[in-house]
Amino acid sequence: MGWSFAHKEKGVSVKQFFEEEFGCTNKETGVYYKVLDCAATFTEAYLAVETGDASGPKEVFAVVCLLSYRPKDYFNFGYKDMSEDMGPYYYNCPERILKLLTPTENKLALEWREKCWERIRAKKARPKLREGMIIQFVEPLQFSNGVKENIFKLEDLRRLIVTDRWGFRYRIRRKSLEKPFKVLDDFPAAERKLA
Structure with missing residues (x-):
């Protein structure tokens, strides 16, 4: 999928923007999408998105968004979104987002989740840095x-x-x-x- 650009008002957080952008409900089927949590850096955002309907089970999956800023344009905020089942090559998803995800059998999503967990385990195993070290x-x-x-x-x-x-x-x-x-x-x- 390509890049999408939109106007993001000053003071609106990345999480608030994506809650509005990805949150919706189909009135005919009752299927909804809701952003449960978002963790963002300057260049990447990781979202836990819940979907389901009133009668069936709920599913929570991850969406990775690359971010771009154009402060001088009206369309000042850009993102490129990829769901975890697309096998994105960005593995900085924090633990709190990964813990919200429901089990999946999708091979690409499982590989992506494991690489994110590997990065988290490696980071935890590193010694705590201090000045003079x-x-x-x-x-x-x-x-x-x-x-x-x-x-x-x-x-x-x-x-x-x-x-x-x-x-x-x-x-x-x-x-x-x-x-x-x-x-x-x-x-x-x-x-x-x-x-």
Whole structure:
């Protein structure tokens, strides 16, 4: 499915927008759709959507929406929606949304849910970061100046400022912290910066 653009009033949350956009009831059949919960970042939104009718069982499924903003246009808010049974390649769905979903037998939806759970388990298994901690990534990070480095001391967690073993400072992306790393007690002795 392609992108849809609409006007979103200032002060309307992403959740409120999608509740209005996806919530509906067919008066003839009684089938309804209702957004139970929404978790959004700047680029992605994950929704738990309930469907059913007055007589039958209810089903809750996930919808992934990619988000786009055009603040200078009247149609200032865009989204590309994909249901979980389309097998979207976005796995940042939070645990609270996944727990609302009802069981399914759809293969693509099951694979998508498992990859989301894998990401959640991996995130929980990571050590809690704190300033002054030395971390070593399995694969080096490459910076815009061409430098590749994999061992850093965390200087500022809020702005993600790190120092390499030679004392050079870098700013890393939050997404980099999703890559595998381990915590070290100190910089390796043979490679420590000379005083």
